[in-house]
Amino acid sequence: MKRRFILLVMFLLSTGVSLFAQQALFGGQQIVSPEINDDNSVTFRVLAPHAESVLVTGDFLPTEKVQSPMGEMEAPGKAEMTQDEKGVWSFTSEPLKPELYSYSFVIDGFTTTDPTNPFLIRDVASVTNIFIVGGGLADLYKVNDVSHGSVTRRWYDSPGLGMDRRLTIYTPPGYESSSEKYPVFYLLHGAGGDEEAWIALGRTAQIMDNLIAQGKAKPMIIVMPNGNVVQDAAPGEGNEGFYKPQFMVPKTMDGTYEANFMDIVKFIENNYRVKADKANRAIAGLSMGGFHSFHISRYYPNTFDYVGLFSAALMPREDATNKVYDDIDGTLKKQMDNGFKLYWIGIGKTDFLYNANKEYRAKLDSMGMKYTYMETDGGHIWRNWRIYLSEFAPLLFK
Template identity: 70%
Template sequence: MKKQTLLLIFAIIFMHISTYSQQALWGGQQIISPEINDDNSVTFRLFAPEVTAVQITGDFLPTEKIQTPYGEMDAPGKAELAKDEKGIWSFTTNALTPELYGYSFIVEGLTISDPNNPFLIRDVGTVTNVFIISGEQADLYKVNDIPHGTVAKRWYASSGLDMKRRLTVYTPPGYEQSTEKYPVLYLLHGAGGDEEAWMDLGRTSQIMDNLINQGKAKPMLVVMPNGNVIQDAAPGEGRDGFYKPQFMVSKQMDGTYEENFMDIVNFTENNYKVIADKEHRAIAGLSMGGYHSMHISRYYPNTFDYVGLFSAAFVPRDGVTSKVYENIDETLKSQKENGYKLYWISIGTSDFLYDANQEFKQKLDDLDMNYQYSESEGGHIWRNWRVYLSDFVPLLFK
């Protein structure tokens, strides 16, 4: 074969590979969205000349009430985009307060992500675009030019569940070089979440890095397990491959997770440089994770000195029987008698679990158990849970 022919073949192959590899670069719309303006208003844009209606939904808009199987809840509102002569739809917000925000477009009734914003997070089975307005509380959610901890995805063996399971572990800046031992916060997700939730939606590593750097929090490990005992890992990360996540799965709140939680503690204490005693263990969680934290901390009543319940559920589900949920008052009394440093409850005033939290507070009052209580505006939302974590962590291990 002639040299010129070979060169031509190689050139064609190279052009094919190059074209294929560049598809992701040239496939997007060449417009800016979202654009954060000088006054902290935000402009969103979508090029869609052939469609007749585009809306945006996001947590920067006034909320709407919706009916769910769990009662009336707040949902992000909607706003209309306007179309210009070039076929670009746009919407500009009022000035926004500092926060991590999520949004999606609705094109003729179909919810889609913003093709100009590659930054997304998954909450249960919904994927949402995100952006940050800097300042105040939101600066805790940013990656700043400071020392950073390490985030690892680890697998541990659960003898009680007869499987290897995945969890997320944050170790503080300097952990690898240090010879000292650290305290541990076990941080639990809500229904529909998994070992990814507190990292992706809760911005845990950013919050921890920033609080530690500011001297507001002790350096500590944060262990974030998967609370769904039928799963070995988050959807797409385990043996079951890619499947659509569900809000509620079987055995979520039937006592199985609580009974086997010490597998997680034992793995942590056998594999990391931690202080393995009650004074240096904390447990906290949101919603279902608050439910788990309350029951784990009283089921093992001499194990955790710090307990955080964020928008927590409290009552076992109908028809569930488990030894974990027996003698609740007696085990709470044992927890009280063994002593603890902090029992912390936080809830939004429009949260659908607000009344359940007031009832649980009354139970603690009747048992003469000390606790700290905090209310915020809003409902059952990640905006609140990021704040609760930011407020809770500085109180630990003092």
Template identity: 60%
Template sequence: MKRILFILTICLISTGLLAQQNLDFSKKVEIISPQINSDNTVTFRLMAPNAKEVKLQGDWMPSEGWITKLQDLQKDETGVWSFTTQVLPSDLYSYTFIVDGLKVLDPNNVYQVRDVATVMNIFLIEGGLGDLYKVQDVPHGTVARCWYDSPKLDSPRRITIYTPAGYEAGKDKYPVFYLLHGMGGDEEAWMALGRASQILDNLIAQGKAKPMIVVMTNGHTSNTAAPGESSKGFYKPDMRAPDIFSGDMEANFGDVIKFVESNYRVKADKQNRAIAGLSMGGFHSLYISANYPNTFDYIGLFSPAILPPANAASPMYVDLDAKLKTQQDNGYSLYWIGIGKTDFLFQNVVDYRSKLDSMKFKYQYRESEGGHTWANWRLYLSEFAPMLFQK
């Protein structure tokens, strides 16, 4: 019996030593990707010794329409593929690898975001605009995901609300900025992709923007919440929701305002309300502000999807010119429009501006480089927010 126990003990010790050898991290090759170099070039690396081809897709790369031109990586003798970009301006960027035709995430980068059904890695280059999107050592606001009842839609709905630093400890009332997402988004989009809380925290700390409450809704009335956050379960997100441009979002927006003004310390008057949105959210902002012409003093249209509505007979979309005239007569502090020079909606915005010009409807116009991208929408938010509630 003693001999058997001795043999078993030796086996256990040997197994332990072998396990320790397998956990010898000193022999592990560390791969850094992405590596932001001192000159603001960026090096990407991927260990894939058996791959035949590795490409890189990034949102800074030129594109032809919706198709981004991909960049080839080169493999070294150890099986590591790599590529170094040209100098990139300070900003937030997203990317993915494509290995033998299959899109994959960077296993060496844990920072990811979801845009509709696509998950991407992100990185940030500091020293300029990117600093505004970075978490800085400043007082931070609170971001809450909560549910509200929408009597008109007969369902509870999820909403994201940013309150500025000091809200919980104070008694002051604040102005409210309603910030709407695009066709592929939800109540998470402006936080995850738009860096809204970082932008607001930093602008407020710098004294460039007034402390404000920011309300980020789910603009798809057929979904009560972002994918995976509702009773619909874990379904594959699809940007082609049946409610798009139906008029439902605009017709029921009063439920959102009522919830916010009943549950938060807000200044509940026109001078202290703003609304803005990107793409589909820009379309919504246009029609919500026109249909409730004495509700918002600040209106922002970021790359607005000024397209024929799906339900043109909806009361929300009827007699737009007359509604704009009423909005004009009631007065407002700011009507702001931004669009990228290569945005596929550029001509639509040109046509809409012609309408406004013919009416002598005053607005501010911002034309930027690039197209229909989050790079532009983050930029627009960083420029629009400081103009709010300054009177």
């Protein structure tokens, strides 16, 4: 009898815990946010019964100008939400074009994420929610019913930097089960990013899975390193533990990364089945990563047949003394004379680096150096960089 009583108590306790967990999970009020409507407008909702003001901010809204350390830049706009009798605030956008969008709420001046949307991305130290309006190019950013590659994190020894460092590596569908050798594309992030940036914000795995499945891109290995030489890995993933990511860290863009980049190439070519020659190597990057791609490709002028500069920073600071930045024009000419298959430049019309890229193209024109150029709307934003990756990757290794 006593045993039955104990079992009954245990059952009731376990049932109570289960019911409590379910109640915590579903919350009490069923709020859907964001809700993508039939006309591709999107409704955002948040329960904040005691708030006096709630705004939604995101890159689906018209941009506004703000001052930053890099000068005047575009920032996501804001829209006022309205409150109903239950304390739920809501806002419905205009019909949106296909794209991956990010957003946050501003509740009485406090910026926060959407508690009913578990899908988040980190850009430097900012965390925002995301959603996708499908169709067009945005279908490349979705997980579709196609064969999928693998994404791994590997640690490599960098003798030049004196530490083990972390890489994110995409291998194409079928890599594990084949004996085939593959070309390699080194894809570099911007300032404030790390080896997680391209795979999370850039949707690299989804884009490549879909392009390969459509026959638009050749199967390739994509290597996404950490370009911050003082870090062994992204914040929270390395031996420094959890700390706030910074936009610019020490030794950023001082030549150290470029000078030691071949440590990465050697690791990949010693540990993966790759075609280890110039015709089967590509390098590209956004902003700071474009700066690195520019200088790495001319500093090692007979190493990469494919080079991509996405919204690239270009010339080093006046106080930069690393030998990597010696004789830029001479090494660029040597790169041109050695020959290459593709030199690709992309920039947004309102990017703060637009004029610098225009001047650089004038330099290439004066040298007779051939390049492919793409100009898009918008500024220094991930929306453009996903487009550039989607356009650049199908041109590789043809």
